[in-house]
Amino acid sequence: xxxxxxxxxxxxxxxxxxKLAGLQQQNTFFMLLRIAAAxxxxxxxxxxxxxxxxELSFLAxxxxxxxxxxxxxxxxxxxxxxxxQNLMRINEKCLLRLTGKWTGFTNTGKQFxxxxxxxxxxxxxxxxxxxxxYIDATTTLLGRExxxxxxxxxxxxxxxxxxxxxxxxxxxxxxxxxxxxASGLISDIADRRPEGLLAWAEARGFSVSDKYKFGxxxxxxxxxxxxxxxxFRAVPPYLWxxxxxxxxxxxxxxxxxxxxxxxxxxxxxAELSSFSLLLxxxxxxxxxxxxxxxxxxxxxxxxxxxxxxxxxxxxxADRMTFQHSPVVHFILNICVFWDLHxxxxxxxxKNKSGVLLKNWLAVIGEFDALSSIAGMAHDNPDWIYPIxxxxxxxxxxKSLGHPLINKETRVSNDVSVTAPGTTLIxxxxxxxxxxxxxxxxxxxxxxxxxxxxxxxxxMCCGYMNIYxxxxxxxxxxxxxxxxxxxxxxxxxxxxxxxxxxxxxxMIDEIFNGTNSKDRIFGAKTVVRxxxxxxxxxxVTTHDLEISVLEQENPLIKNYHFTDTITxxxxxxxxxxxxxxxxxxxxxxxxKIIGIEE
Numbered sequence: 001x002x003x004x005x006x007x008x009x010x011x012x013x014x015x016x017x018x019k020l021a022g023l024q025q026q027n028t029f030f031m032l033l034r035i036a037a038a039x040x041x042x043x044x045x046x047x048x049x050x051x052x053x054x055e056l057s058f059l060a061x062x063x064x065x066x067x068x069x070x071x072x073x074x075x076x077x078x079x080x081x082x083x084x085q086n087l088m089r090i091n092e093k094c095l096l097r098l099t100g101k102w103t104g105f106t107n108t109g110k111q112f113x114x115x116x117x118x119x120x121x122x123x124x125x126x127x128x129x130x131x132x133x134y135i136d137a138t139t140t141l142l143g144r145e146x147x148x149x150x151x152x153x154x155x156x157x158x159x160x161x162x163x164x165x166x167x168x169x170x171x172x173x174x175x176x177x178x179x180x181x182a183s184g185l186i187s188d189i190a191d192r193r194p195e196g197l198l199a200w201a202e203a204r205g206f207s208v209s210d211k212y213k214f215g216x217x218x219x220x221x222x223x224x225x226x227x228x229x230x231x232f233r234a235v236p237p238y239l240w241x242x243x244x245x246x247x248x249x250x251x252x253x254x255x256x257x258x259x260x261x262x263x264x265x266x267x268x269x270a271e272l273s274s275f276s277l278l279l280x281x282x283x284x285x286x287x288x289x290x291x292x293x294x295x296x297x298x299x300x301x302x303x304x305x306x307x308x309x310x311x312x313x314x315x316x317a318d319r320m321t322f323q324h325s326p327v328v329h330f331i332l333n334i335c336v337f338w339d340l341h342x343x344x345x346x347x348x349x350k351n352k353s354g355v356l357l358k359n360w361l362a363v364i365g366e367f368d369a370l371s372s373i374a375g376m377a378h379d380n381p382d383w384i385y386p387i388x389x390x391x392x393x394x395x396x397x398k399s400l401g402h403p404l405i406n407k408e409t410r411v412s413n414d415v416s417v418t419a420p421g422t423t424l425i426x427x428x429x430x431x432x433x434x435x436x437x438x439x440x441x442x443x444x445x446x447x448x449x450x451x452x453x454x455x456x457x458x459m460c461c462g463y464m465n466i467y468x469x470x471x472x473x474x475x476x477x478x479x480x481x482x483x484x485x486x487x488x489x490x491x492x493x494x495x496x497x498x499x500x501x502x503x504x505x506m507i508d509e510i511f512n513g514t515n516s517k518d519r520i521f522g523a524k525t526v527v528r529x530x531x532x533x534x535x536x537x538x539v540t541t542h543d544l545e546i547s548v549l550e551q552e553n554p555l556i557k558n559y560h561f562t563d564t565i566t567x568x569x570x571x572x573x574x575x576x577x578x579x580x581x582x583x584x585x586x587x588x589x590x591k592i593i594g595i596e597e
Contacts, residue, residue, distance in 0.1 A: 005379055006098055012178065013091035019084045023077055030074040037067040079186065086182035090137075097134070098379060100406045108133045112148045118492070122470035122506070123442040124404075125151050131443055134404055137177075137375045139184025140278070141191055142361055143368020150369055150450045157390045157463050162291040163370070163451020164385050169289035170374030177371045177378075180281045184368070187274035194361050200268045201354035204347070216337045216344070219247055223335070248334050258339045262320055265346055269317040272310045272357075278364050280307040292370075295363045301353055306360045309353040316345045373452045383453035386444075387460040392420045393502050393536040395441065399457035402440040403447065411574035412456070413437065417504075420534035421555040423527050425546055427581035428561035433574040434540040437561070438470060438506040441538065445504065464536075465501050467493040470508040483513030490526055497533035505530060505537035510546075520545045531555055547580040 041063040048057045096102055109132030115121055124130045132151060138144045155163070170177060226240035283305045287293050299306040319342045322329040332338040377383070383403075394417065401412035411433070417424065428434050444454040445466055472486040493505050510526065511519040523546050527539060531553060539546075549556045560581035563572045 005381075006095060008174070009091045009094045009098070012174075013088055013095075016084045016087040016091065020081065020088065023081045023084065026077050027074070027081060030070060030077060034067065034070050034074060037063055037070055041067060082186050083182050086185040087178060089185075090178050090181055093137075094375070094379070102134050103129050105133050105136070107136045107138075107144065109136065109144070109148065112152070117152060119442060119446075119466045119468040119506075120152050122468035122508075123439055123446065125446065129404070131404065131446065135372050135376050137181055137372040138368040139181055139187075140189050140275075140364060140368050141193060142365030143372070146365035146369035147372055150373070151446055154449050154463075154465060157388075160388050160449060160451055160463075162289075165289040166291040166370050167374045167377050167451050167453070168385070169287055169292055170371055171377040173285070173374075174378060176281070176285050177375060180278065180367070180371060183277040183281055187277050189271075189274045192271065192274070197268055197271050198358050198361070200264055201350060201357040204350070216340055219243060219250075220336045223247065244334065247337065250337070251333050251339075254340065258343065261343055261346075262323075262339070265317055266320065269314050273314060275361065275364060276307050276310040278367075279305070279310065279360060282363065282367055283307055292367075295366055298359055298363055301356060306353075306356070309349075313346075313349050313353070316342060316349060319345075370451075373450055377453050380453065380455070383455050384457065384459065386448045386454050386456070388448055388463060389460065390463045392462060393464050393504060393534065394418055394460065394462040395445070395504060395536065396461075397441075397444070397454075397456045397459040400440060400444060400459065401455040402436060403443055403455040405436075410455075413440075413574075413576040415441065415576065417536045419555060420536060421531045421553075422536045423531050423549075423556045424538045424559050425527070425549065425556060426538055426540045426559050426561070426576075427542065427544060427547060428540070429563050429581065431570075432561035432563050432572050432581075433576075434561055435470060435508050436574070437576060438468070438508055438538055438540065441504075442466060442468060442506055462502060462504075465496065465503040466506075467496060467503055467537075468506045468508075469493065469510075470506060481513070483511070486511065486513060487522075493535075494526065494529050494533070497530050497535040501535075503535050503537075505535055507537070507539045510539050510541055516543065519543060524549060527556060528553075544580055 041060055044057075044060040044063055048060060093105070096104070108128050108130060109126035110128070112126045112132070113121060120126060126132045126148075132147065136144065136147060138147060223240050223243040226235060226243060229235045230237040230240055279299060282296055283299055285296075287296060301309055304312075319338070322332060322338065329338070380403075396416045396418060398414050399412040400415055401410045415424075426434050426437065440455075444456060444459065445461060445464075447454050448459065448461055469486060469489045472482055472489055490507065490510075493503070493507075496503055497505075507526070510523045514522070520543050523539065523541060523543065527546070527549055530537060547558045550558050557578075558580045559576050559578055561572070561574065561576060562581060563570050
């Protein structure tokens, strides 16, 4: 199956390379044409002046127009080259992900690491070798932040099913997803924060107040009317000059604020144009999933699409180009209040569309995140979409595997936690797979709540909060030891269970930082409390004494991982088995690496 998917990506990459080869030839051709046109233009101007042949000036004008058209066409070709280069890199990245070489990807999500989060650090959601690094194919900061929320926040129950349908829909649209990603990479908006743009769009900005708007039209009409009457000697000839000087005074009075407003407009249009490509991608695709169609509908203002609204603002901004011709701009501005009318158009655009911009950007972020998850779904067609039930805590799965371990080396297990209060106590020797199994369950639950497929043959889970205590660190600044940090985290889990939360917990090497007597007593106390509160979960330990809890409570069950030692070689099968571990390997490991008496 993986080979077939690899073939798809290789084919996509080859198509992009063929397109690139043709575009590179066109690029060279148009570069030579521009050089030829520029040379001919300079030659015609030189000949017109020195040979006194004015007819060559007309040829120079034609050559100037031709040169401008060539520049426009050449720039379009350069944009297409960037696009197909992006497509080629996208498919190369997909091939790396399939072969397990994704740990070299740039975006690790390390900026989202939060030690206070109930599970993200323990489950390696962010950082090097993380779930985020594996999934991420976003092209915007908005998308990365949306993906962060997907991976760290349990959504409303009804949203999960809608996300599943959206991911299924997008997973089958490889061409669209790659087109969307390549367009986003062209736009160069990967790290662009939208706060400034949103503040501009939602602010009133500088414009003429309602009571003076009439004057913007009345004064120019009055001036031109007086000029016409003066031409026919119906009024004194100086009257129109008085109103014209009044208009000049208005222009000079507002000049500094107009200049500032135009600067903000120019930056806003440049930024919005970058997002416009992504908006257009979303608007044009005939999605089937209800959630995708609902988000798509949010991009329409009446009958106009969001990308058309952005184009409308760009056309308004085009009115600023007269500033490049100072004389023309000065005359227009005095005679008809050109700049103030432009700002009035901007204000009208803000009233109609600016207030919706935040919504548009949120849609881009959502599509970016869902498209990333859909890419993972596409690359793992043997994974299944789990059943998420709004019931009491439950977790059952068949052939449950760690989603970040290559299929060739991954070992899958069955697990069943079918009643509130159930706790699996997992014993086993060092390196036998206990911690990995906890993360396997946790990561697949995170994927389930994202609406993603999970690495399993079957899986059903309740709608639960996830809590973990797997890798706890000390904090010298806060004077917190590793053991104290662990008991704080476990207290958080106990309090959450006691408050009535539906939750699942995963506690690794419980109370490993204290002496065996206190550790065993404390572990038993914690397991009893969590079971009584109705929480479900797993606890790993090396203390076989904790396994006696199975005898006092049928909801507490023992499982283990084991190893085999042959000729000073240790091997593990990573299979979860019922019962208590009968093996230890610490002394054997020490002997293997040379630590012995």
